[in-house]
Amino acid sequence: MNIVRIGVVGAGQMGNGIAQVAAAAGFDVTVTDIAQGALDKGLGTVKNSLGRLVKKGTIDEAAAAGIVSRIRWGTDTALHEDGDLVIEAATENVALKYKIFEDLSQKVRKSSLLATNTSSISVTAIAAHSDRPGRVMGMHFMNPVPLMQLVELIRGMATTDETYDAVKAAAEKMGKTTTLSRDIPGFIANRILMPYINEAVQALYEGIGTREDIDTTMKLGTNVPMGPLTLADFIGLDTCLAIMEVLHGGLGDSKYRPSPLLRKYVEAGWLGRKSGRGFYTYEAR
Numbered sequence: 558m559n560i561v562r563i564g565v566v567g568a569g570q571m572g573n574g575i576a577q578v579a580a581a582a583g584f585d586v587t588v589t590d591i592a593q594g595a596l597d598k599g600l601g602t603v604k605n606s607l608g609r610l611v612k613k614g615t616i617d618e619a620a621a622a623g624i625v626s627r628i629r630w631g632t633d634t635a636l637h638e639d640g641d642l643v644i645e646a647a648t649e650n651v652a653l654k655y656k657i658f659e660d661l662s663q664k665v666r667k668s669s670l671l672a673t674n675t676s677s678i679s680v681t682a683i684a685a686h687s688d689r690p691g692r693v694m695g696m697h698f699m700n701p702v703p704l705m706q707l708v709e710l711i712r713g714m715a716t717t718d719e720t721y722d723a724v725k726a727a728a729e730k731m732g733k734t735t736t737l738s739r740d741i742p743g744f745i746a747n748r749i750l751m752p753y754i755n756e757a758v759q760a761l762y763e764g765i766g767t768r769e770d771i772d773t774t775m776k777l778g779t780n781v782p783m784g785p786l787t788l789a790d791f792i793g794l795d796t797c798l799a800i801m802e803v804l805h806g807g808l809g810d811s812k813y814r815p816s817p818l819l820r821k822y823v824e825a826g827w828l829g830r831k832s833g834r835g836f837y838t839y840e841a842r
């Protein structure tokens with residue numbers, strides 16, 4: 558299975574990062590989103606990210622221009638019709654992902670592979686909403702995609718060995734290291750990370766410390782690059798809440814109950830960096 562063209566559904570923080578690394582690895586890339594604004598912002602983010610790499614001397618201007626020219630953007634999923642591998646990176650919502658896979662089944666060549674960048678939702682269930690469960694995988698990139706080394710791979714119940722081998726090879730061509738997780742809510746990364754972040758939000762809610770005290774304690778005390786509340790703002794508080802809900806619903810253990818404060822922030826539209834305000838405030842990007 559030779560992957561040459563990669564489609565990306567969703568041009569948000571993850572989608573535009575996946576598009577950038579795929580184009581940088583030499584794949585021809587198509588990106589779709591329901592919102593034209595998200596596509597415009599996605600292109601701007603890719604250009605800024607490449608601009609920083611040029612400044613650092615990692616790549617030259619010509620290479621950056623070549624990467625930008627290998628990505629086509631649009632609102633119609635028919636753009637992915639010839640994609641060899643189409644990676645869904647839309648909002649973390651079960652019903653939405655099912656609908657996207659039903660739509661991709663109509664639009665994308667039957668022999669092509671489909672992947673989901675879901676952080677927590679059952680890959681098996683998403684695959685069952687496609688016309689080709691054997692050719693569907695979880696391909697969990699980390700944020701920010703151009704900088705983070707890992708892609709966590711998840712096989713659904715029906716995923717074939719050929720699909721796994723081809724998706725792993727595509728991730729490796731993008732310069733990533735892969736791990737394999739069973740298809741259980743949260744997989745490996747978020748099964749461990751999200752309860753930690755949720756506990757930090759709960760500590761803030763209970764007044765155990767200020768946001769700075771909580772973040773500094775964990776950053777300097779456990780030698781991680783940033784504190785859990787800063788990290789939650791990076792990830793997006795809506796995404797954190799959605800993952801906690803999948804863990805809570807899927808595993809049924811009360812230890813995964815989302816903190817009421819996390820829910821309040823999301824209700825307020827304080828989603829973190831992407832909305833300009835979360836646990837901290839940010840300049841418009």
Ligand SMILES: NC(=O)c1ccc[n+]([C@@H]2O[C@H](COP(=O)([O-])OP(=O)(O)OC[C@H]3O[C@@H](n4cnc5c(N)ncnc54)[C@H](O)[C@@H]3O)[C@@H](O)[C@H]2O)c1
Pocket residue numbers: 566567568569570571572589590591592595646647648649650653657674675676677697698699700791792793796831
């Ligand atoms: N943020 C993270 O740190 C992170 C890390 C790994 C995986 N993920 C996963 O990646 C996915 C995307 O997360 P994100 O952080 O990029 O979110 P985001 O909010 O930045 O972007 C989501 C994008 O999906 C688009 N969208 C919504 N419905 C769509 C549809 N029907 N068709 C096409 N596009 C649609 C939205 O317009 C938006 O641009 C989620 O499944 C999330 O769990 C996120």
